[in-house]
Amino acid sequence: MRLLLDAVPPQHELEGDRDPAGGLSLPRGRRLRGDDAAPVVVIGAGIAGLGVSLALARRGLHVSLFERAPVLDEVGAGLQLSPNALRVLAELGVITAASASAVEARAVTLRAWRSGRTIARVPVGGSDGTPYLSVHRADLQRSLVAAVVQDPRITLTLGTTLRGCRPIAAGHALAFETAGGGQTVEASIVVGADGVHSRLAASLGLAPPQDTGLTAWRMTVSAPSGGATGGIEAWLGASAHAVAYPIRAGQAINVVVLGHREAGTAGEPRAEALAKVEGWDPRLIGMLRGAGEVSRWPLLTVPPARRWHAAPGILLIGDAAHAMPPFAAQGAALALEDASVAAQLLAGSASAAQAFDRFESLRRPRVDRVRARVAFHRRIYHLPFPFSLGRDMALRLRSAERLGTDLAWLYDWHPPA
Ligand SMILES: Cc1cc2nc3c(=O)[nH]c(=O)nc-3n(C[C@H](O)[C@H](O)[C@H](O)COP(=O)(O)OP(=O)(O)OC[C@H]3O[C@@H](n4cnc5c(N)ncnc54)[C@H](O)[C@@H]3O)c2cc1C
The missing domain is CATH 3.50.50.60 (FAD/NAD(P)-binding domain)
Incomplete structure (x- = not known):
């Protein structure tokens, strides 16, 4: 690694004509000069x-x-990479390397916190076929x-x-x-x-x-032999939710518990996370107990x-x-x-x-x-009973196609041409 400390000219010089519209497209031969300009x-x-x-x-x-x-x-641990992110990685020429051990998801399964019963499956992925992946951040x-x-x-x-x-x-x-x-x-x-x-x-x-008052407890657990099969899953509870998804070619599962930090507590992170999901789906609790180190992330905005x-x-x-x-x-x-x-x-x-x-x-x-x-997800993910019943019913009544198109504006974004 080398430290570059070239003298910086007062202003970057420009080639070509000015673009009064300041548009996104790059007219040929008009850009900040590459080879002789300051970095x-x-x-x-x-x-x-x-x-x-x-x-x-x-x-x-x-x-x-x-x-x-x-x-x-x-x-860090896991990351979900939606199609809008993947299109940028493709543009940067790193998509093959970045997705080498990624796992593709077709939907996010929303589950009831206690029973683990499916509330809805929200399709993910771009309408042009660009997938939705989960990866290890590293x-x-x-x-x-x-x-x-x-x-x-x-x-x-x-x-x-x-x-x-x-x-x-x-x-x-x-x-x-x-x-x-x-x-x-x-x-x-x-x-x-x-x-x-x-x-x-x-x-x-x-x-x-600003502090949101929320904390994420993050961990990774080895997948059962044969690899992870659950896809992306989210358990919705009152004032907390948990997310799990496969990473590293399905050999590991990334788990996040996200909820309010209790005032004045800073205990052992796994114990805190387990306390948040006490009485929840035993499969989720099993993952928390079997996970490696649990890290605590206060969430800021x-x-x-x-x-x-x-x-x-x-x-x-x-x-x-x-x-x-x-x-x-x-x-x-x-x-x-x-x-x-x-x-x-x-x-x-x-x-x-x-x-x-x-x-x-x-x-x-x-x-x-x-x-x-x-803000909308924060409100509806953490709804207390009986409001959660209304949410679950509304989600069940909505077709998978409709749930998918709700997010088309987000996932169908393309880098500027
Ligand atoms: C629990 C959790 C789950 C998440 N899940 C997802 C997800 O599934 N999908 C998704 O898209 N996003 C997710 N995110 C968000 C995502 O991780 C961040 O938005 C993203 O990593 C931000 O990247 P960044 O490069 O802007 O900042 P950072 O990742 O914070 O990078 C900043 C860099 O700057 C360096 N730096 C800081 N200060 C200095 C300094 N003074 N001098 C020099 N260097 C400095 C730091 O060391 C670091 O390398 C999640 C976040 C959390 C907390």
Whole structure:
């Protein structure tokens, strides 16, 4: 890994004519110059940062990607990857590697918390046949990292933590802390992909993330011999729900319990998770008891009012821009969508300012719609008795086809052409 500290010219130079419409399509020969321009600086090598670095490099731009972790460890557990996310991975050229050990789902089975009885099966998958997969997050991350380190246009620097950012004549001075001390990198274009606790957002004075009062307890359990067969399942209870789905070619099952954190408790995570689902479907409880280490994730959300193009030349994407609780399993998908759109606009616009303004106006309606869906799921997943009876009946009366088309707007999204 090499740290790239080239001098940054005051402004990226542009080729070709200006595009007054600022449209998504890239007129031939008009883009931020690739080979002689200063790199776009990306903060954070999570899914958003790796994705946007690849998307920019694929369009000929140079990228300096800084990550605080000294090693890109296997963090997190399972992820559901909906068709909108998979189309971006295909665009980035990593779909084969990312899906090598993925498991395809045809539907999400909603179950009653106590009996495990099926309430409804909600079809998933794109209307163009793009599948819906479940993967281990580490498998996805590994495929993105492999593509990043092979791309000569990207310089990935690990063990480098952003501490602050201040405006200078040439753009921004980014102060990093490393094991050997500190250093300053000057940049005119910065993409903040540093997650829900974004230091970049904090250094711009943006409102901090908010606590949702919810916690996710995450774990992985070995599948019974012969592999996992349950597909994606969700048990709906009053004030909590649990989700289980196969990963690693069906050899393991990812389990998440999601519910309210009890005030003043911070006990052993497995005991907490088991307490949340006491009296629930014995099959679910069996998985919790048999799982490996259980990790506890307090769930935060970024205030909807946060601006993403928050300062000249700076754009926030992924969780740094719009973290929300995972009731629709869309955080990583939105991060990948952001990456694709941001790169397309940056490569195709007359200036970063134009690209980033356009990014906000294009992406905000979609992110708001996903946020509204998340709020809806949060309400209906955790309904107490007897309201849950009404929910279950409404779901049973709805045809599978109708349940599937309800989410077509979400899954049928395509990266900009
Ligand atoms: C329980 C749970 C289940 C989920 N399930 C799904 C799902 O099924 N499908 C889905 O699409 N999404 C899901 N999500 C959401 C998804 O995991 C996130 O939305 C996604 O990972 C966000 O990616 P990101 O790159 O924006 O942020 P992050 O993954 O947080 O990455 C940020 C990166 O920036 C680095 N960083 C942070 N600060 C600094 C700094 N100061 N300097 C340098 N580097 C820094 C971090 O080390 C990290 O590598 C789930 C989330 C949870 C909690």
